[in-house]
Amino acid sequence: MIQAANPHHQVLSLRFLTDYTFVVRLERKNLQFQAGQYISVGLSGDMNMREYSIHGSSPLWLEILVRSVEGGHVSNQLKQVQPGDLLRVEGPFGFFTIKADTKPAPLWFIATGTGISPFRAMIEQHDNLDYTLLHGIRYPTERYGHEYFDLKKTITCLSGSQEAALPHQAQLFRGRVSAWLDQNPVPTNANCFLCGSCDMIYDVYDILRGKGITSENIHAEVYF
Numbered sequence: 110m111i112q113a114a115n116p117h118h119q120v121l122s123l124r125f126l127t128d129y130t131f132v133v134r135l136e137r138k139n140l141q142f143q144a145g146q147y148i149s150v151g152l153s154g155d156m157n158m159r160e161y162s163i164h165g166s167s168p169l170w171l172e173i174l175v176r177s178v179e180g181g182h183v184s185n186q187l188k189q190v191q192p193g194d195l196l197r198v199e200g201p202f203g204f205f206t207i208k209a210d211t212k213p214a215p216l217w218f219i220a221t222g223t224g225i226s227p228f229r230a231m232i233e234q235h236d237n238l239d240y241t242l243l244h245g246i247r248y249p250t251e252r253y254g255h256e257y258f259d260l261k262k263t264i265t266c267l268s269g270s271q272e273a274a275l276p277h278q279a280q281l282f283r284g285r286v287s288a289w290l291d292q293n294p295v296p297t298n299a300n301c302f303l304c305g306s307c308d309m310i311y312d313v314y315d316i317l318r319g320k321g322i323t324s325e326n327i328h329a330e331v332y333f
């Protein structure tokens with residue numbers, strides 16, 4: 110559903126998770142969405158807008174998880190917003206959502222970096238999902254929002270060289286998500302949701318197809 114009325118939403122807060130990644134909380138203004146969808150966001154008065162997955166919500170607010178990209182226009186503008194600033198918001202858009210008939214199957218959430226964002230919204234909006242989260246990051250500090258997930262169902266794939274002190278029950282793999290998938294089974298009836306960089310999505314798509322997962326059961330959201 111495309112939102113009509115006044116598209117300007119006040120920033121409520123900005124919360125930094127690392128030096129370059131942050132959560133923007135903005136007024137919801139009754140915007141209705143399905144978990145997995147994204148909104149287009151820009152500073153009010155600036156013509157540039159970019160897409161950001163909805164990361165979390167309450168009746169009063171929405172959150173987006175943003176990584177500031179070197180030289181990037183909008184992500185660096187968002188990094189500097191203050192409570193009270195106005196953002197222009199359009200949407201929601203997209204079809205990267207859990208349909209009623211996909212819920213019973215095991216769900217595999219496969220993300221790199223901020224690609225984890227829509228999965229938090231999914232576990233928030235749907236009760237008792239049977240999921241496994243595979244999250245590829247370079248540094249331990251990039252475990253964005255892992256506290257919202259069941260650690261027993263979460264596998265962190267760490268491709269950087271830093272030591273990671275993970276909470277009890279957290280599962281750590283040294284290497285990329287594609288390497289984990291090369292070395293481990295995925296049920297052939299899994300419904301797989303891939304979110305993040307185009308390179309990861311291409312690699313993982315091929316691996317999953319090679320494991321016998323049908324293309325209908327592979328859903329992708331490409332960020333860049």
Ligand SMILES: Cc1cc2nc3c(=O)[nH]c(=O)nc-3n(C[C@H](O)[C@H](O)[C@H](O)COP(=O)(O)OP(=O)(O)OC[C@H]3O[C@@H](n4cnc5c(N)ncnc54)[C@H](O)[C@@H]3O)c2cc1C
Nearest residue numbers: 159160161162174175176178181182183184223226332333
């Ligand atoms: C459907 C969709 C959902 C998205 N959801 C999110 C989200 O939840 N969180 C999020 O942080 N981003 C998300 N993105 C990416 C986001 O829309 C912007 O592309 C990103 O914030 C960069 O915008 P910018 O204006 O700062 O950079 P620009 O000025 O547009 O681009 C600068 C350069 O950075 C490259 N670039 C763009 N994005 C990235 C990236 N993530 N990492 C590295 N290089 C990049 C571009 O290719 C370009 O070369 C999403 C993209 C899409 C299409």
